[in-house]
Amino acid sequence: MSEEQVITKEPETAGAPKEWEPKIIGFLCNWCTYAGADLAGSSRLKYPANMRVVRVPCSGRVDPQFVLKAFERGFDGVLVSGCHPGDCHYAKGNYYARRRHMLLQKFLEHMGIEPERFHFDWISAAEGQKFAEVVEEFTGQVKKAGPFKGVGK
Amino acid sequence: MARVGVFVCWCGSNIAKTVDVVKVAEAAGKLPSVAYSTDYKYMCSEPGQNLIKQAIEEHKLDRIVVASCSPRLHEPTFRRCISEAGLNPFMLEMANIREHCSWVHDDKEVASEKALDLIAMSVAKAVKNEALFSQEIPLTKKALVIGGGVAGIQVALDIADAGYKVTLVEKTPSIGGRMAQYDKTFPTLDCAACILTPKMVDAASHPNIEIMTYAEVEKVSGFVGNFEVTIRKKARSVDMKKCTGCGVCYEKCPKKLPSEFDCGLGQRKAIYVPFPQAVPNVPVIDRENCRYFADGGKCGVCAKICPSQAVDYTLEDEMITDKYGAIVAATGFQPWDPTPYTNLGYGRYPDVITSLQFERLFNASGPTEGKLVRPSDHKPPKNVVFISCIGSRDDEHGYPYCSKVCCMYNAKHALLLKEKVHDAQAYVFYMDIRANGKGYEEFVRRTIEKYGAIYLRGRVSRVFQDGEKLIVRGVDTLAGKPVEIEADMVVLAAAMEAQPDAKDLARMLGISTDEYNWFSEAHPKLKPVEVLTAGIYLAGACQYPKDIPDAVAQASGAAAKVVGLFAKESLQSEPTVAEVNEDTCVDCQLCKEVCPYTAIDTKTLTDRAGNPIRTVSCVNEGLCHGCGTCVAACRSSSIQLRGFKDNQILSEIDALAFAE
Numbered sequence: 182m183s184e185e186q187v188i189t190k191e192p193e194t195a196g197a198p199k200e201w202e203p204k205i206i207g208f209l210c211n212w213c214t215y216a217g218a219d220l221a222g223s224s225r226l227k228y229p230a231n232m233r234v235v236r237v238p239c240s241g242r243v244d245p246q247f248v249l250k251a252f253e254r255g256f257d258g259v260l261v262s263g264c265h266p267g268d269c270h271y272a273k274g275n276y277y278a279r280r281r282h283m284l285l286q287k288f289l290e291h292m293g294i295e296p297e298r299f300h301f302d303w304i305s306a307a308e309g310q311k312f313a314e315v316v317e318e319f320t321g322q323v324k325k326a327g328p329f330k331g332v333g334k
Numbered sequence: 335m336a337r338v339g340v341f342v343c344w345c346g347s348n349i350a351k352t353v354d355v356v357k358v359a360e361a362a363g364k365l366p367s368v369a370y371s372t373d374y375k376y377m378c379s380e381p382g383q384n385l386i387k388q389a390i391e392e393h394k395l396d397r398i399v400v401a402s403c404s405p406r407l408h409e410p411t412f413r414r415c416i417s418e419a420g421l422n423p424f425m426l427e428m429a430n431i432r433e434h435c436s437w438v439h440d441d442k443e444v445a446s447e448k449a450l451d452l453i454a455m456s457v458a459k460a461v462k463n464e465a466l467f468s469q470e471i472p473l474t475k476k477a478l479v480i481g482g483g484v485a486g487i488q489v490a491l492d493i494a495d496a497g498y499k500v501t502l503v504e505k506t507p508s509i510g511g512r513m514a515q516y517d518k519t520f521p522t523l524d525c526a527a528c529i530l531t532p533k534m535v536d537a538a539s540h541p542n543i544e545i546m547t548y549a550e551v552e553k554v555s556g557f558v559g560n561f562e563v564t565i566r567k568k569a570r571s572v573d574m575k576k577c578t579g580c581g582v583c584y585e586k587c588p589k590k591l592p593s594e595f596d597c598g599l600g601q602r603k604a605i606y607v608p609f610p611q612a613v614p615n616v617p618v619i620d621r622e623n624c625r626y627f628a629d630g631g632k633c634g635v636c637a638k639i640c641p642s643q644a645v646d647y648t649l650e651d652e653m654i655t656d657k658y659g660a661i662v663a664a665t666g667f668q669p670w671d672p673t674p675y676t677n678l679g680y681g682r683y684p685d686v687i688t689s690l691q692f693e694r695l696f697n698a699s700g701p702t703e704g705k706l707v708r709p710s711d712h713k714p715p716k717n718v719v720f721i722s723c724i725g726s727r728d729d730e731h732g733y734p735y736c737s738k739v740c741c742m743y744n745a746k747h748a749l750l751l752k753e754k755v756h757d758a759q760a761y762v763f764y765m766d767i768r769a770n771g772k773g774y775e776e777f778v779r780r781t782i783e784k785y786g787a788i789y790l791r792g793r794v795s796r797v798f799q800d801g802e803k804l805i806v807r808g809v810d811t812l813a814g815k816p817v818e819i820e821a822d823m824v825v826l827a828a829a830m831e832a833q834p835d836a837k838d839l840a841r842m843l844g845i846s847t848d849e850y851n852w853f854s855e856a857h858p859k860l861k862p863v864e865v866l867t868a869g870i871y872l873a874g875a876c877q878y879p880k881d882i883p884d885a886v887a888q889a890s891g892a893a894a895k896v897v898g899l900f901a902k903e904s905l906q907s908e909p910t911v912a913e914v915n916e917d918t919c920v921d922c923q924l925c926k927e928v929c930p931y932t933a934i935d936t937k938t939l940t941d942r943a944g945n946p947i948r949t950v951s952c953v954n955e956g957l958c959h960g961c962g963t964c965v966a967a968c969r970s971s972s973i974q975l976r977g978f979k980d981n982q983i984l985s986e987i988d989a990l991a992f993a994e
Contacts, residue, residue, distance in 0.1 A: 206990060211406070212866055213846070219404045222433025230439045230448050233455065234430070235986050236405070237978055238910070241928075242962030247983060254991035267841055270866065271961035272930040281966065306866070307848040313438070 203257035203323040205232040207316075208247060210240045210275070213264035213305045220309030228313040229320040232260065239263065241274025245285040248299065252289075252332070258298045258323035262315070265303040275303070292332050297322045336461045337369035339395035340453060341386055343377035343402035345432055352436040354446040358401070362453045367461050369393050377402050378411055386412070387419040396421065397460040401429035401453045407857070422465035424909065424977060427456040451993050458989030462982045466909035471956060473559035474659040475900045478503065480551055480839070483511020484530060484882060485874025485889040486664035487537050492893030494542035498900050501656065502537060503565055504547045508612035509534050511666055512875075515595060515609075515690060517697040517704075519882055520746040521777035527611060527699075534613040548618055552653070554842045557959065558869030559659045559905045567652040571619035572605070576644035579615035581607075583636035583645060589625050593701070597691045599709060600701030605636045605645070610699050619645075660896045663843060663853060664873040664889065665836065670725040670732055670829040678721065678826060679797045684710040685804055686797060686824045689720075689743055696754055706754040708823055711802070714755045715822035719806045720744045721794050722764040725829030732829050733850055738879040740827035741768045745778045747825060748787035760787040761819055763794050763808055771883065790817060797824050830879040843870050853877050863892040871895050910977035911958035912965065919950040919972040925964035926951060933957035934964065 209215040215236050221228065237243055240263025248259045261282055269275040282301040290296055300319045304312050342359040344350035355373045363371035370393040374382050377400055389395060398421065400412045405428040413423035429452040439445040475498050479490045482504030490502045502509065513519075514534075516526035537543050546567055553564040572583075587603035595608040602608070604624040605617050619626075625633035626647060637645040669690050672680045679686045685708045687695075698704035708715050722740055725732025741764065748760035760781075767789070769775045781787045794808035806819040832851035833839075840847045844867035846854045853876050856864040863871050871892040874885035912925075916939060926934040937952040951973065962975040971980055 204990075206987065215404075216406060216846075216866075219406060219430075219433040222404070222435075222437040225437050227440065228438055230435075230441070230444045233448065233451050233990050234434055235455070235983060236430075237962065237983070238975070239961040239963060242966055242975065242978060244966040244980065246980075247987065250984060250987055251991075254987060256991065264846075268846065270844055271959055271963065274930065274961045274963045277928055277963050277967070306846045307854060 201328060203231050203320065203328070204255070205258040205260065205320060205323060206251050206256050207232045207234045207260040207262065208237055208240070208243045209234050210242075210263040210270075211236055211238050212270035213268065213303075214240075214262040214312065216306035217304045217308045217312040220306065221312045222309075224309045226309060226313040228316045231320045231323075232316055239269065239271050239274035240278035241269075241271065243278060243282075245281055245288075248282075248285060248289075252294055252298070252329065255329060255331075257326070257329040258300070258319060260300050260302070260316070260319055262302045262304050265305055268305060294329075294332065295326050297326050298329060336367045336397055337393065337395050338367045338397045338399060338457050338460050339386070339389050339393060340365070340368055340371035340399045340401065340457065341377050341382075341389075342371070342373040342431075342449075342453070343382070343400065344373060344375045345402060345436075346375065349402070349432050349436040352439060352442055352445045353431055353449045354442060358446055358449050358453065361450050362401070362457070365454055365457050368457055369395060378408050383411075383415040386415055390416065390419040390421060397425045397427075397463060399427045399429060399453060399456045399460050401431045401449065401456070403432040404428075404430045404434070407860075422467075424466040425460065425463050427460040427463065429453045429456040451990055454989045454993050455986040458985040459982045462979070462985050464976070466976055468906035468909050469955065470904045471559060471907045473900070473902060473905050474561075474657040476500070476656075476658050477896050477900075478551075478561070478563055478658040478661045479664060480661065481505075481511070481664035481666055481874070481876070482509030482545070482547065483664060483666045483874060483885075484513040484533070485666070485885040486511070486662070487533050488886050488889035489662045489664055489873050489893045489896075490537055490543050491533065491540065492890050493896050494540045496893075496897040496900075497542070498897065499542050499544070501544045501546060501565075501658070503549050503551060504545070505550050506608060507548045507570070507606075507616075507618040508608050508614070509537065509545060509547060510609070510611070510613065513882060514611070515597075515693060515697075517693050517700075518746060518750060520742045521771070521773040523746070523749075531611045531613075534611070538613045545614070546654075547614060551839065551842065554661070556657075559899070561658045561661055561869065562655060563658055563661070564653055564655045567654060569621070569649045569651050570616065571621065571645065571647055571649050572617050573644045573646050573649070574614065574616050576642045577616045578642055578644075579607075580641065581617075582639050582641065584617055586635050586639045588633065588635060589623060591620070591623055596694045596701045597688065599687075599691055599694055619647075660869050660871065660899055661843060662871045662873055662892050662896065663839065663845065663876055664892075665833050665839060665876040667830040667875040667879065668833055670831045672724045672826045672828045674731045675724060675826070677796050678724075678794065678824070679799070679804070680826060683797070683799050683804060683824075684708075685715075685822065686826065688826050688828045689740070689747065690828070692747055692825045693743075696750060706751070713822075715758060716755070717759050717761070717819060717821045718751055718823045718825060719794075719804075719819055719821040720747060720760060720762045720825045720827065722762065722827045724826040725831070727765060733831065735850065735879070736768060737829045738768070739830070739881045742771070742774055742777070742881065744827050745769070745781040745787070749781045749785045752785040752787070760785070761806075761821070762787055762789045764789060764791060765793070771881070792817070830875060833876070836876065843867065845870060845872075863888055863895055869899070907955060908960060910960045910975065911955050912953045912960070912962070912973050912975050914951050914953060915972045915974070916950045918970050920970065921949045921951060922969065923951065924967045924969065925973050928963050928967045930961065930963065931957045931959055933959070
């Protein structure tokens with residue numbers, strides 16, 4: 182048996198091959214996006230199950246190092262989301278978040294991390310539908326980018 | 335070594351249907367630091383809470399993870415539960431496996447896997463949790479009510495009757511709001527003025543209520559129990575202390591304008607009271623339209639004629655800053671402008687009017703002194719067509735929501751039409767009759783059966799003028815044929831929409847809004863008068879279209895919340911605020927720069943002899959709201975947010991990264 186044959190044969194013996202699913206982490210502010218995600222839940226909207234949520238008080242609390250740490254730990258995608266401009270529960274935390282993450286986006290590219298693996302958005306407490314859509318779209322986007330192989334690879 | 339207890343809730347079948355709770359609880363028991371894990375049908379119920387309390391004692395648990403619904407719903411419940419068992423309430427973490435998991439996924443295997451991940455993250459965070467302690471903060475026992483309609487008046491009266499001071503701020507020159515414009519109220523046909531004006535007078539004469547009309551809230555800062563509010567009292571140009579309300583000034587004023595109160599059907603002067611029963615009964619000068627202000631002081635008739643020298647053109651806007659413990663928003667709604675329905679001729683034909691205009695037409699203090707006549711030729715109308723859902727339940731022209739009250743006031747108008755003009759005939763075009771209130775359905779039936787109103791299920795496609803008549807073309811979907819009615823008057827039941835400045839006020843108060851700018855309550859069922867910001871409450875139609883009974887009921891609910899708050903001696907602060915590590919802080923002041931609340935001060939560290947060594951940042955816990963923006967800004971990780979420290983969040987990331 183040649184090496185090639187072994188490789189093609191293996192999945193058959195292991196049963197139906199499972200499709201690769203990206204691992205995504207989301208940092209959501211308590212007052213808007215986390216509440217929007219709750220609303221998506223109570224409205225029974227369906228979206229892909231790839232993302233796990235870390236609740237933070239404000240998108241302004243999301244230190245860019247959390248995003249970098251997530252990529253270091255091998256996550257395939259990171260979502261940060263907070264209140265719409267002007268709606269921040271803490272007046273202006275989301276503006277700081279926006280600035281930091283715009284800069285971070287550039288830094289990620291510089292590090293060789295594809296920009297489509299990181300997404301920053303505004304989702305309000307009333308936007309359950311938007312939350313489900315953003316998660317669905319982002320999950321698809323990360324899926325397309327494939328497994329994250331590490332910085333610069 | 336931490337001993338974490340994990341409690342997985344079934345939430346009946348809400349979670350158990352899509353998450354294998356038994357298996358997940360079993361697997362959670364094998365997570366690092368977990369000493370005990372179990373599952374139960376309803377963790378928030380009394381037996382569920384007792385189960386947690388017993389387990390804390392039996393298994394010597396020092397940290398608890400409850401995997402159930404959103405922490406935004408039951409975090410306070412379980413914090414109380416574990417503190418009753420002797421743990422610090424902040425030793426709790428919640429894994430949201432309902433809203434974020436079982437309700438949004440279908441595949442049981444996938445959802446179970448996700449639930450376990452969420453629990454693993456919560457466990458990892460809980461291990462790093464520290465005991466946190468609240469501090470006592472003072473409480474100003476004085477309430478601010480924004481909006482002087484029936485809801486705002488009710489809130490103010492209830493709070494004032496309980497013995498607390500209230501300031502009632504109203505944007506227009508008089509309190510009374512929309513209800514003051516109505517003639518009768520459904521379903522009892524009470525005269526609106528007869529039930530409202532006594533309340534207005536009660537509010538004005540109440541020793542605990544201060545009314546500020548022609549005033550707007552400019553700035554709000556602070557937090558529950560300690561709001562600082564700046565109110566702009568617009569220049570009235572009439573001295574409220576001197577004015578006796580005799581009314582000579584507006585009799586003599588030469589400048590006539592369309593009256594807002596009469597929806598443009600009547601006229602008012604440049605110096606005016608909006609309506610005869612206004613409270614306070616003190617006129618105001620509309621400076622934009624006053625001849626004195628336009629022509630550099632030439633007119634001045636009102637000042638000359640005033641017997642008590644109350645008119646004062648030199649008065650200026652006044653800014654008043656005061657402290658309040660609670661704020662109630664009762665800013666109401668505005669009627670939607672039906673101009674986008676170009677096919678119905680509103681604005682083009684004078685006898686196509688809105689329901690509120692119709693209401694003014696048969697009000698005794700309205701533009702026609704209660705005589706129901708057509709605006710065009712002042713003849714009484716015979717055939718009147720009422721059209722429902724103008725801007726409601728209509729994505730194309732207006733809003734998708736139901737304005738809730740229109741079906742009822744249509745029935746009221748159809749009934750009153752018959753009482754005013756005995757040989758008149760009412761036609762009501764409707765999509766559905768929504769009459770779900772006490773005595774409402776009976777009222778509609780009475781209008782149809784006893785007053786002969788003809789109800790036609792269907793929409794109107796076109797209204798056009800033909801001589802003196804308005805031709806209404808529509809469809810009767812029950813009969814399945816087109817209808818054409820020769821009408822004398824067409825009345826459009828315009829939707830209720832949020833106030834144009836609702837969004838600005840919401841931002842000022844920290845209220846979130848929905849896509850139509852209605853104010854969002856903290857929980858649609860369990861917290862209907864609260865908002866997400868503590869100390870701020872809602873009353874009336876600023877939240878969503880409401881009729882008078884609903885608005886008044888909610889107003890009393892909001893007042894009860896305020897009174898409940900004021901019954902406390904002091905408040906407990908949220909301990910989840912920022913703290914500075916003085917050993918590593920270098921006083922770069924980045925935290926100070928980004929803080930939205932100026933909560934960061936500079937402190938000088940001294941040696942034992944009291945000589946200054948260096949300066950560091952320090953947090954004023956009374957001002958800090960716990961957003962954590964400073965933490966993300968700090969370069970040396972010297973400032974941390976209790977409850978959301980770097981190591982807590984990083985543990986969550988790690989727990990998930992290394993999850994099986």
